[in-house]
Amino acid sequence: MLSLSLLLTCVLCALSCRAGVLGERDSVYPRAGSLQQVTSFGSNPTNVGMYIYVPTNLATKPGIIVAIHYCTGTASAYYTGSPYATLAEQYGFIVIYPQSPYAGTCWDVSSQATLTHNGGGNSNSIANMVTWTIAKYNADTSKVFVTGSSSGAMMTNVMAATYPNLFAAATVYNGVPAGCFYSATNQADAWNSTCALGQSITTPAHWASIAEAMDPGYTGVRPRMQIYHGSVDTTLYPQNYYETVKQWAGVWGYNYDAPQATEANTPEANYVTTVWGPGVQGVFATGVGHTVPIHGDRDMEWFGFA
Numbered sequence: 001m002l003s004l005s006l007l008l009t010c011v012l013c014a015l016s017c018r019a020g021v022l023g024e025r026d027s028v029y030p031r032a033g034s035l036q037q038v039t040s041f042g043s044n045p046t047n048v049g050m051y052i053y054v055p056t057n058l059a060t061k062p063g064i065i066v067a068i069h070y071c072t073g074t075a076s077a078y079y080t081g082s083p084y085a086t087l088a089e090q091y092g093f094i095v096i097y098p099q100s101p102y103a104g105t106c107w108d109v110s111s112q113a114t115l116t117h118n119g120g121g122n123s124n125s126i127a128n129m130v131t132w133t134i135a136k137y138n139a140d141t142s143k144v145f146v147t148g149s150s151s152g153a154m155m156t157n158v159m160a161a162t163y164p165n166l167f168a169a170a171t172v173y174n175g176v177p178a179g180c181f182y183s184a185t186n187q188a189d190a191w192n193s194t195c196a197l198g199q200s201i202t203t204p205a206h207w208a209s210i211a212e213a214m215d216p217g218y219t220g221v222r223p224r225m226q227i228y229h230g231s232v233d234t235t236l237y238p239q240n241y242y243e244t245v246k247q248w249a250g251v252w253g254y255n256y257d258a259p260q261a262t263e264a265n266t267p268e269a270n271y272v273t274t275v276w277g278p279g280v281q282g283v284f285a286t287g288v289g290h291t292v293p294i295h296g297d298r299d300m301e302w303f304g305f306a
Ligand SMILES: *[C@@H]1O[C@H](CO)[C@@H](O)[C@H](O)[C@H]1NC(C)=O
Pocket: 179, 180, 181, 182, 183, 184, 185, 192, 193, 194, 195, 200
């Protein structure tokens, strides 16, 4: 009996010693299977928080999804409130959850800095999180995606415009076009009522030129964009759906007035999916307010995991 308990003690000791070794590695590689903060990932001029979910079932050359929270949200709230960490375990990709540095936790989608490639704003910090993660985990650079809700959806459009080189595709849940929240006085984190109320209305070509000016040297392939919006959204008025799909149809060179397909009751009753081409698809949800629920399985298809 004594020798059995001694044996058990030794086994437990060995296990905890192993855990200690793994714990040391955690300081170099964030622990898998839970949300972890990364405090040093490169230049971070606007002090954006970086949180990461590395699945226990990590793929050998993993993809990355950047999942951006709404105003009042946090990385932790979006981690628990969105399906991406669960899906990460299924498909082996890494999720990055940036966290806004501002009171009220909206994103800066209004300053010149954030609306410029390597401009030193929030978008620059998030891009640096992506490049850090690619290097650290030997990630597949052809499988890097961005998604977000509300202010996070605005930021998703800004990321797609400022860093088209980084992202293969994006999904946007109730946002506004990149540049629509522009601040004439160059304020960071400004609210723009004209845009929110759906009164910033222009042509696909003009919206495209606004997005393209955010990374003027770029001539490569653009991220594929899937845009969701609800028809009775009174926070970011539904006109922003039309303006956003105009922007990306313009960037992709599609004729906004002649979509390729319109599918009623897709992906569910009262949602209409409109396809402008392989690069741009819109989903307008009749009777849905702010915001359209995240359609995780459909995101997986759009990103090519499923
Ligand atoms: C709000 O954004 C629009 C573009 O969408 C811009 O023309 C306008 O100047 C902005 N308003 C303020 C107060 O900066």
